[in-house]
Amino acid sequence: MTAPFRFPRFFVTSPQPCPYLPGRQERKVFTELSGPNATELNDALSRIGFRRSQSVAYRPSCAGCNACLSVRVLSHQFEPNATQRKLLRRHADLEVTACRPWATDEQYQLLRGYLASRHPGGGMAGMDEMDYADMVEQSPVNSVVVEYREPGRGGVPGRLIGCCLTDRQADGLSMIYSFFATDEDARPALGNFIILDHIARTREAGLPYVYLGYWVKGSPRMAYKARYRPMEMLGPRGWTPLSDEDAG
Structure with missing residues (x-):
């Protein structure tokens, strides 16, 4: 065979x-x-x-x-807490569109601002337009760029304030990379909202999981991922629930 x-x-x-x-x-x-x-x-x-x-x-x-x-959110069992419900209401006016994976200058400029604010010394800080286009467009799988915009006026699209490169898998959505406007006064906690939106999208599609990549206990940069429970982590015994003790 x-x-x-x-x-x-x-x-x-x-x-x-x-x-x-x-x-x-x-x-x-x-x-x-x-x-x-x-x-x-x-x-x-x-x-x-x-x-x-x-x-x-x-x-x-x-x-x-x-x-x-590796961690993944159980989309059908997830219930937002009071803070997350408030965040969903705060950004309920955003216009969300799943676009084909094609890089635009508007997306790239948003990424540049995000990296300069949040990760100025990171490995992606030197990304140019071609690097970004490769990240978005060189996908051999079913991918989309989910765009988050403020309400448009007179037929003109609103300001782009968030993006997430997302893979559609057989058992859920995998959030490959997200970036967003960092002017917290006007639009607080956009990164958290993007995760909440992906959980809702996954549930609506009848899929069980949102893959959030890697969680590193003891790393402040990764602590936010443990807020989206119930969540499973992959260890020597396979996928098991992330407990309060695990999350620290």
């Missing part, structure tokens, strides 16, 4: 300084997503903790450290 697709070849990166936990080294294992079965391969790998970046699927493979844990 002929296998439906060739088993992928995996590679390992050289150790680099960990961006989440000081004094540690990170290493990744990765494989290429290509060919007619890229979608099925991406779905299968996501269920064992891989994430997509352009046409590559990767996951941490760090010597002596397993702090990075």
